[in-house]
Amino acid sequence: MKKADIVELFTRLQELDPHPTTELEYSTPFELLVAVVLSAQATDVGVNKATRKLYPVANTPRAILKLGEEKLKKYISTIGLFNSKAKNVIALCQILVDQYDSAVPDTREALEALPGVGRKTANVVLNTAFGHPTIAVDTHIFRVANRTGLAPGKDVRAVEDKLEKVIPKEFKQDAHHWLILHGRYVCKARKPNCPECVIRDLCRFKDKTVAAE
Template sequence: MAVKNMTKKQIQTFFERLREQRPNPQTELNYSSPFELLIAVMLSAQATDLSVNKATDRLFPVANTPEAIYALGVENLKHYIKTIGLYNSKAENVIKTCQILISKHQSQVPDNRVDLEALPGVGRKTANVVLNTAFGQAAMAVDTHIFRLGNRTGLAVGKNVLEVEQRLMKVIPKEFILDAHHWLILHGRYCCIARKPKCAECIVSDQCNWPERFDFGATVPTGIRQTKKSV
């Protein structure tokens, strides 16, 4: 059964609830500068924020500028990030990125998509995270959590991450857009999880259009017939 798109009223209530639950949502990656955020997000591909934080908590006290990390070189950088998946290719991309930041951007992280996506190892999702979190720009980084949540709830139905991103940017009210990425990723990570979503605990289950939410404990409105699984 196809999930229906949420209405404007549903979306408004959806984000009002998420904002009330987390008034000041933040990324769970540890960083203290746009450059540290860029490196952390580059390392986070196919890795957990926890594993990245463990690595950068060792790395950043030693090297947290383009010059310092570039001076480490690929092999020494690997020593700090070897506990993270794909660390070989990530180390090479980080060193190349540091070199470009030094030579072309005065060691500063670009605040625009074109220059960010020109950096080795930086795709659209990473660029969106940096633009939104470091520079306060309206951008939506769609990861696996947000892609799942958007399609499951009817907030933003799309066949790929770009379709979901574009839909989210279109339907999310302006008052929520800057923090929407954090609200959605945290809700997807801790409540609307993949295999066993916590619908019984979900603060927006009554706005969700996923038919199976009742099977996972969401309150069944009057007039809706329960399935055997939810009885």
């Protein structure tokens, strides 16, 4: 995609939603971190349902450690892979208490060293909690980047690296939120809503859907 088209793409997405953010519900960096860990292979809606019950009871590393793994499982049992996620959350809480005085670190290296935290999770926390202009590539962004021709790549890291190069500086802070929301609600996996897409004319996707009669 040409540089001018990329600028136009993000200008239109910005006009639609000037202040995008994650759909995960949180009030502190720690709540966001736990929510993102829980969201792996799960929906934001499902995670929010669980954390609405969990966070009023335990929303700090010490409180979750006091709750314990078995009780934590009961709060998150509706989320996929809840057994391993509970184990990871307890382990990362212990590290935060022992090494960071219960605070969430704001560097990629420290975040990725936490159990259950990979590059994507670290990028979400860095961007949303700490204001770093990182790009967290999930399935939605991977799909949109490849379909549109914005940043084609064979794997998520290739797409992330390409997005880092092509997204203009003024759009970087909010870019991954715009792309996630666009992929979630417009450029959907099975049937993209191309007739309603604001970047349809810029997109390189060959199999665009047409409006219903």
